[in-house]
Structure formats: C-alpha cells, structure tokens
Amino acid sequence: MSGKTALILSIAVVVSSLGFLVYTGLNTNMVYYYHVDEFLPKAHSLEGEVIKVNGKVIDGSITKSQLDYRFGIHGVTAANIVQVEYHGVVPDTFKNGSDVVVEGKYDSRSKVFHATTLLAKCPTKYEPQDQKTQQVKKTSL
DSSP: OOHHHHHHHHHHHHHHHHHHHHHHHHHHHOOEEEEHHHHHHHTTTTTTSOEEEEEEEOTTOOEEETTEEEEEEEOSSTTOEEEEEEESOOOTTOOTTOEEEEEEEEETTTTEEEEEEEEEOOOGGGSOOOHHHHHHHHHHO
C-alpha cells in the first residue's frame, strides 16, 4: 500500500469516527422544550421521553415534605395545568406565580410530570425598563 493510499484511508477512518461520535452525542443529549399549552396535546405521545416544560407556578399549589415538592404549572390559559413532582433543592426564586422550567418524564397514567431538574426564571425586576423610562433618564442626566 502506498503512502498516499494509507493517508487517505486513515483520514476517512478519522472523519467517519468523528461523524459517528457527533451523531450519537447529539441524538442522546437532545431534549425537547415545550410550553404547557404545547405539551398537553402531545403529552400521551411523549410519555417516557425526557423533555422540558415551561409554565407558571399556580398560586397556592406548592406543597412540600422535606425535599419532596408537588405543585401545578399552567400555560397562557389557566385551564391548561400540569401537575409536577420534584425531589431536591429548589432555587430561591421558586415561589407562587414564578416562571419555571422543569425537565423530566411524564407519566400519563397518573397525569404527573416527574421532574429531575427545576429551574426558576429570574423575576421581571431584572428585565430592562421600557424605552420611555430609559429616555427620561437619559435626558435628565
């Protein structure tokens, strides 16, 4: 085998190996992200898959027993509700009415989302002010 053929063969092996690793890495780490309103119509078909669901915590729905939390999240309309169970430490910003993203699996028999990760979005006080308020501050400086 000539040196040129060996070089081409080894480059082909390396490129195909890298392609395989990228494909399997992306395939196993891909997690779908849904809002509660998008998730509910598809919930039955997504059972057993790891997914992320975004919603707002229903006021008064949080129950706690040591590190076990149970609460409901809703979508744009209050009628779309997903019950969530989570075991672990929650962020300080987790409270009634806060926006959360939960990652885990849905059990359609018990109609409960079993979360393994809970992320509370930052409150609106960290969002930028509206344009009018910013312009007033700039002109007063």
